[in-house]
Amino acid sequence: MSFIVIINNLLFLSLSVGAVCVLYTQGVGNREWREYGRTEVIDNTLNPDFVTKFILDYFFEERQNLRFDLRLERPLTNEDGTFTICHKTEVVKNTLDPVWQAFKIPVRALCNGDYDREIKIEVYDWDRDGGHDYIGEFSTSYRELSKGQSQFSVYEVLNPRKKKKKKKYQNSGTVSLRFMSSHVTNPLFLLLFFFSRTQINFTVAIDFTASNGNPSQPTSLHYLSPYQQNAYSMALRAVGEIIQDYDSDKMFPALGFGAKLPPDGRVSHEFALNGNPDNPYCSGIEGVMEAYYQSLKSVRLYGPTYFSPVINHVARYASLVKDGSEYFILLIISDGVISDMAQTKESIVNASALPMSIIIVGVGPAEFDEMIELDGDEIRISSRGRFAERDIVQFVPFRDYIDRRGNHILSMARLAKDVLAEIPDQFLQYMRTRGIKPQCPPQSYSSKLPAAPLQTQI
Template identity: 65%
Template structure:
């Protein structure tokens, strides 16, 4: 189902429990989303940690797809921040359960819930604000500097930073950006930063944008220097001239007759560019080309034995076939010709029993494409009957094969996705790393599904989510590998449909971002879709 709309959640807490001995708590909020149709919770994301406060207003938002027809259960946990992902039960500050529809349906999209979960203690409350995002996709880059700000620190000058707020329809303000702190100066120049237009004004160009100037203090009690207001429209005029704003402190203005201002802020530069989405490229005609590579090494076990990972009983497909079907059935919707090259690797192939690391499953070297996912499955089962499982497990040949094809068309009209299904014992790690680093500058992504009980450390290393992959001193230009272990998706109830839907969703989750990162680094814009 297509999401009705995207909703941005802003999170604040009030009167949190104080857990730190010498200072206040350092809170962070972790959002978990309940997996539909199950009791499982999955971490969706977390806010930044805010030091030393019991009343945090978090800058980092959660943007959720909102489905009107689904009950989307959310759980907000408040561990103590302490900048670590691990936290003990003893430090827990509370949690709240809420359905997304409740937040959207509450008055003005605001919901306040008590935090619970610490026996015998009042944990304070969590405030949620839901705002539907307009489909404005522009992104602004701007840079500001200030002059002659008020001196706030006893011993030195100030340590100024800016906080941006967008105004809401009900006249309240929501924090949307904080600049970095520039130390010990009354004339700071802040780094340029980018922010989506919808975050700044939700697409309403005349909505007030309020900017506060603060002096940073280590203990979290930042001193207010002053404020000024503007709007997106006013900021955007700065493309042709410098705009100077007076920073005013209302309390000083009331007290001092001769008060002029607390300094000035100058907008040095302001530029806008459009952000394209995955859908823009698909609608503009970018084709996804899907290639499959299946592991035929002896470590999988004899296909005729029930213990083999390739064993297909009359009642159930093998793990290989299930993974192929789950991913393929979604990807094939984006591939116009529905023809999928499919290879096996690590087997002795007839007639002469040579070991091959990229033999066509349909036995046609001239044209290894199979018709649809069903065609791939058919050829896969046929190959199991004719080849001899052997070894070693080499990924590089098939990666280089797809990379060769991807290198032929780099204008953004073609994007390649290689699905490798393997039991994970890889023999040519160095060559594979080299192949992936080379492929990372091409229009392609690699999905690896690990089947069976092996430890998949090598695969985790190839999936550069944590550490960018490198080979012989060269780093991958972008992360193009997504690895998932099949066993995480085999659910005990035997509900294959649901577990395969989850597998497909996780496996394909990074493809849109990976495609966008390729297009962006090459400055390729989507072609205009022909009007219907």
């Protein structure tokens, strides 16, 4: 005898409502809405269950605005309650104990993403002339099948006709599920699984050294114009507004370095922008912006430009997390030459073994040779003979993203796209090298506030 198995999935019956959902996406520069796609029309219900799925490319580094419009239109098509074939096995000939080869099938094709949707498996005795003899069937679901990952599953193959005619009929045989494995092979989906379970902790560090110029003068990079944002504000908002969507509590430590602080004029390279060293957290990017503006009014720009204190600050917290439940991103915005290059390299080499990434945005007209050196795209940085375990630094000069037509929205979108482009790969590389899989929702970073105030100063 020769056997073949046919797997069918159920198309649910949906009563029409004359409703259709239209998806619009928004352009980055001009903010215009464009129609991306639309669902089928569902008739006669206040709770339409649309079958059509919208498939969009996901970009970690961009804000992707979507708009869904519900409309009343004439019905076009509906699921009708019948089964449709989603897979056929090969034919196994000349045996009463067939073993079919393993096969792969997307979850979308198997059950349209619905783990509890009914799946029917039919078994036939294959005939060369195409008149295959029906042996029987059984029903299951993806959720039930997935138990085969941890246990051996046996299903009875039943023929409803024989069961109805013969009182002593038990079954027409059994089908054993010997092995099932469900996994994500696309890095994008793996990234989304991680992001749904990993707390992203975002920290800001802003350069308050004197090389930025007097904040009260229009020539200063810190100048607060009533008409437009300065380079620091634009860089901070461009990156922060994307990152904050991945931080569940949206409470961000905001630090400054290279300034003299009131009341005694001590120089600090790790001070809280909100003036509270015991709790440097700000609520959302708007809170960070407000703390930045207030700091410009209270501190005195000084120097030198030290990066290592703020890197070590974030690294202290990252070193406490080894299970992948949290990942740390530090944004440094600075205008010039790094004064503690050797110490900064050592800090980065140490941090490369931690769940941490560093973004550096250079503002102003400087050449930024040292900041480019820290970005290990071509040559992995080293310190005292040790090389960084992985590249965790991304540097971009802000001036390369200034739109000549004065479109600041487009400038900020381009900047955010490039500075955040490497974060997903850095994130996944850390998880993979540690053998870490997505975990349950983590404890918030804000619950690990330092017991003592920030200390780094001169």
